[in-house]
Amino acid sequence: MAKPVLLITRRLPQDVEARATRDYEARLTASDIPMPRDVLLRRVQGADAVLTCPGDHFGAELIGMLPDSVKVIGTFSVGYDHVDVMAAHGRGIAVCNTPDVLSLATAECALLLILAASRRAGEGERLIRAGNWDGWAPTQLMGVGAAGRKLGIFGMGRIGRELARLARGIGMTIHYRDVARLPEALEAGAIYHDSDAGFLAECEVLSLNAPGGGSTRHWLNAARIAMLPRGAVVVNAARGTLVDDVALIAALRSGQVAYAGLDVYDGEPKVHPGYLELENVVLLPHLGSATVATRDAMGFKVLDGIDAVLAGRVPDNLVR
Ligand code: DGY
Numbered sequence: 001m002a003k004p005v006l007l008i009t010r011r012l013p014q015d016v017e018a019r020a021t022r023d024y025e026a027r028l029t030a031s032d033i034p035m036p037r038d039v040l041l042r043r044v045q046g047a048d049a050v051l052t053c054p055g056d057h058f059g060a061e062l063i064g065m066l067p068d069s070v071k072v073i074g075t076f077s078v079g080y081d082h083v084d085v086m087a088a089h090g091r092g093i094a095v096c097n098t099p100d101v102l103s104l105a106t107a108e109c110a111l112l113l114i115l116a117a118s119r120r121a122g123e124g125e126r127l128i129r130a131g132n133w134d135g136w137a138p139t140q141l142m143g144v145g146a147a148g149r150k151l152g153i154f155g156m157g158r159i160g161r162e163l164a165r166l167a168r169g170i171g172m173t174i175h176y177r178d179v180a181r182l183p184e185a186l187e188a189g190a191i192y193h194d195s196d197a198g199f200l201a202e203c204e205v206l207s208l209n210a211p212g213g214g215s216t217r218h219w220l221n222a223a224r225i226a227m228l229p230r231g232a233v234v235v236n237a238a239r240g241t242l243v244d245d246v247a248l249i250a251a252l253r254s255g256q257v258a259y260a261g262l263d264v265y266d267g268e269p270k271v272h273p274g275y276l277e278l279e280n281v282v283l284l285p286h287l288g289s290a291t292v293a294t295r296d297a298m299g300f301k302v303l304d305g306i307d308a309v310l311a312g313r314v315p316d317n318l319v320r
Pocket of ligand 1: 054076077078079080102238288289290
């Protein structure tokens with residue numbers, strides 16, 4: 001029997017491509033950048049499924065142009081703000097993603113940003129690489145510790161809760177804001193806030209862990225930044241669209257925000273040039289889930305979802 005056809009829009013880890021090739025007539029690519037639309041529309045003809053990634057935008061228009069043969073779009077990510085799910089459903093196309101398997105890796109990245117920003121690791125690295133380090137000095141690059149500080153988590157989903165668990169381990173107290181309070185067992189002692197003002201006033205360190213999309217776009221704006229305690233630390237390993245960059249850059253200049261750590265950017269791979277001029281921000285290139293084991297697990301999870309949809313089953317990673 002002929003294998004189903006799977007278009008893969010980006011180069012994937014070797015073991016993931018091997019499984020895809022074993023089970024599908026896999027149309028692979030060697031490219032690490034989003035597939036141009038004309039190439040995609042040519043290569044998707046006759047495909048049963050598409051495996052895509054953040055950065056490849058499956059908006060309503062593109063989805064409307066997919067051939068009827070496509071039954072499922074799987075995204076190699078937990079976030080699916082780059083896929084117009086309503087448009088897909090409107091065409092009878094299922095969407096699946098990669099929840100759970102990247103929570104720990106992404107939470108580790110958020111903790112890395114908290115520590116790197118608070119302890120001025122980016123500045124220290126740049127000092128050495130520029131050949132300007134004259135040796136240890138009592139007042140050199142003094143930052144702030146994370147232990148004993150209050151961490152506010154905006155978005156207490158799987159990644160937020162994993163970050164809370166890690167941060168408790170270094171002595172941080174956890175506050176959180178979400179659309180509703182979690183059951184006590186999931187809260188694990190974290191303090192819920194039902195207003196932005198009450199929440200932000202507690203955030204000595206603020207970590208953004210909410211999904212992207214229209215409802216959270218520029219959530220961290222000038223008005224909310226003004227509600228933070230002066231000298232707060234802000235980190236974002238979720239989606240760049242959560243932050244109004246102009247407002248955050250102004251706050252980093254004025255000292256309202258002392259340090260920031262960013263892994264994601266509004267309009268990435270473009271980074272607002274204002275950040276590049278600032279010493280008190282540490283910048284990573286969207287590394288949240290980038291461990292070998294996690295990226296394999298993400299690939300297997302999305303393939304599980306595609307397998308299930310094509311076999312007429314409902315996968316646990318179906319986006320509803
Ligand atoms: C996701 O999964 O949504 C990340 O942004 C990539 O790991």
